[in-house]
Amino acid sequence: MPALVLLGAQWGDEGKGKATDLLGGSVDYVVRYQGGNNAGHTVVVGDQKYALHLLPSGILSPECTPVIGNGVVVDPSVLFSELNGLNERGVDTSKLLISGNAHIITPYNVTVDKVTERFLGKRKIGTTGRGIGPTYADKINRVGIRIQDLYDESILTQKVEAALDGKNQLLTKVFNRRAIEAGKVVEELLSYADRLKPYVADTVLVLNRALEDDKVVLFEGGQGTLLDIDHGTYPFVTSSNPTAGGACTGTGVGPTKISRVIGILKAYTTRVGSGPFPTELFDEDGEALRRIGGERGVTTGRDRRCGWFDAVIARYxxxxxxxxxxxxxxxxxxxxxxxxxxxxxxxxxxxxxEELPYSQTDFHHAKPIYEILPGWSEDITSAKSFSDLPKNAQNYVKALEEMSGAPISAIGVGPGRDETIEINSFL
Structure with missing residues (x-):
């Protein structure tokens, strides 16, 4: 049962796209299991750079079937924009599968997200304003719109009207905004139905049968561990579960079928948005990490906050x-x-x-205790094996491995697909 989960081990933006793409040629399915178009991946193939926001990174591997699972929330306009962009660059997107149980980000979800965040002012969470949180809230409140609803106009209309009953009260009486017309929303959503239909599938059945047939399935998380709604730095988190458990609930594949869980770990630490960040740097080192690392959000375009590596977070x-x-x-x-x-x-x-405090108050007051490791000046981008790295770089990797509690099986030494040292095979 060769099922692997690949996820972010910090606050996201660790380079999951590169890792997924590296494995993409060796796996049969790559599955997004949570999040929406608030999670961006940058993949470099040769001299081509691809920015993916909603689509699984495996869509760039011709032999691979990319899947959007039931745990993902889908903005159809963003989906089609991304598909169009890839098609124009000669990428075949016809193998994409989308769960009929995935929830749709509606226009009113985006509106509620933006006005709520603006209303919070200094207390804002730092959302991307793309309607992700309100869509997950609708899902939990059982007033969400699923992709399968597009194929029954009566059900779709009833659900949209029910959802807007409360939201229009909020928009008009609290935020002083215009009410949203249910008919216009239904009309817009129905306009996506025909184009979506070839992609819609019972992905739970597809993935489980694939595993029964000894196919290799890679589950790809968006964001990162510290942004998990249950296990992250709440309330400065996303609205879903990027942690390994989310791969099961977000796809319908049971935990006994998962054989390996791979954490993507940046050699330093970054985060986007509000919330505590013990190792954050506000000096020249922080600016240098931002500049050299190209630390700007793929989806948001926001500069990432930068800091030194945090082994406490890695252990967690x-x-x-x-x-x-x-x-x-x-x-x-x-x-x-x-x-x-x-x-x-x-x-x-x-x-x-030495362990991550469970108390939000304690984490806000946490001050980093540092161990200083010697650096290196040699260019490492052409290194093909661990022994090619300078001794101090080798020692840095070994120290991080010991502090983090799991073996480091691959090392990124540059942005390119081939600029990776593989120590142990993931497959």
């Missing part, structure tokens, strides 16, 4: 995901530093804490 990700391996990315960005600090623990109220 290992625990809550049951990680079997790490893929360490962007090691090349650290080239040139004489000394590289690594956060090994926190100081909270004068006490040393």
């Amino acid at each position: 990700a290992t625990r809550v995901n049951g990680l079997t391996d790490f893929f360490l990315t962007k090691l090349d960005v650290l080239t040139g530093w004489e000394q590289i600090p690594v956060c090994v623990a926190y100081e909270i109220d004068g006490k040393r804490v």
Whole structure:
């Protein structure tokens, strides 16, 4: 049962797209299991760069079937825009499958997201404003619109009207906005039905049969562990479960069928949006990491907050995901530093804490305790094996592996598809 989960082990933006694409030629299915177009991946193939927001990274591998699972929320206009862009560049997207149970991001979900975030002011969460949270809220409140609803106009109309009963009260009486007409929403959603239909499938059945036939299935998470709605830095989190458990609920594949869980770990730490970040840098080092690492959100376009590697977070990700391996990315960005600090623990109220505090208050007050490791100045982008790395770079990787609690099986030494050192095969 060769089913693998690949997910972010920090706050997202760790380089999951590259890792997925690297495996894409060796797997039969790549499945997105949560999130929406608030999760971006950049994949570099040769001299071509692809920015993917909603589609699984495996869509760039001709032999692979890309799947959008039931745990994903789908904005049809974004989906078609992304498909059109890839088709124009000669990428075949015809093999894409989308779960009929996936929920649709409606125009009113986007409106509610934007006005709510604006209303919060300084207390804002830092959402992307793309309607993701309100769509998941509708799902939990049982007033969500699913892709399968597009093929029964009567049901669709009833559901949209029911959802807008409450939302229009909120928009008009709290936010002083115009009410949204249900008929216009229904009309827009129905306009997507014909084009979506060839992609819609019972993906639960497809994926389970694939595993029964010994096909290799890779589950690809968006965002990262610390943005998980249950296990992240709540409330500054996403609205779904990027952790390994989300792969099961977001696809309908049981946990006993998953054989490996791979965490993507950046050689330093970044995050986008609001919330606590103990190792965040506000000096020249932080700006250098941002500049050299090209740290700008693929989907949001926002500059990422940058800081040194946080081993406390890495250990936590290992625990809550049951990680079997790490893929360490962007090691090349650290080239040139004489000394590289690594956060090994926190100081909270004068006490040393080596595990992630469960209390939001404690985490907000956590101060990093650093261990200083020697850096290197040699260019590592042409390294093909671990022994090709400078000794200090090797020692840095070994130290991170020991601190993080799982073996590092691959190392990214540049942005290109071939700029990766594979220590142990993931398959």
